[in-house]
Amino acid sequence: MQKRFLVIGLGRFGSSVAQALTEMGQYVQSVEIDAERVDDLAPVLHRVVRADATDPAALRALRVADYDVVIVAIGDNVEASVLTCLACKDLGAKVLIAKAQDDAHGRVLERLGVDRVVYPQQDMGVRVAYSITSGGIIDFIRLSEEYGMAELAAPASLLNHTLKELNLTHRYGLNVLAIRRGSQVIVSPGASERLLEGDVIVVIGDARGISYIQSAS
Secondary structure (H helix, E strand, O other), X not given: OOOEEEEEOOOHHHHHHHHHHHHOOOEEEEEEOOHHHHHHHHHHHOOEEEOOOOOHHHHHHHOHHHOOEEEEOOOOOHHHHHHHHHHHHHOOOOOEEEEOOOHHHHHHHHXXXXXXXXXXXXXXXXXXXXXXXXXXXXXXXXXXXXXEEEEEEOOHHHOOOEHHHHOHHHXXXXXXEEEEEOOEXXXXXXXXXXXXXXXXXXXEEEHHHHHHHHHOO
């Protein structure tokens, strides 16, 4: 199911999130104040505008409340981050996620009512993009442009079927590395292993397949 995302700030983290969401087929509107960065990313992100997100009028024009998730990826300028988050909350952001540069910044954002505060590390933008697209994906690591590894709650459409019946390698280009079932971890599960409600699976393979398998729930 396609969701609508507003990504504010296109530094390394913000552009990583925006590009990953775009590749996953989501609707992404991006906002950046730096004209050169806007020009560089416009061919990749499709919907990117130059605007000062600390200006409430600019955010009102973007209709913040119309998006399923708003991501404030301004981390280096704490004041700009705080002002933007405040404006987004006032304008009715449904779900607000914000980048913090350190613990102190994060505590301020939490007190403002930000729904999720992230502390990016290398490649964290892509992982966040996958986790917020669907609540079922617990973690995602991109291994290359085409391949990734994910830990996710087994989708309903896969339950009560054996791995042989599901044939995930053929259908999605994915291999199941492990199944976590309560306190039990089944490593390299056999073809006869049946997925049960509450199972968490670790898969590796086609990054697009990871998105497809989750959307098939």
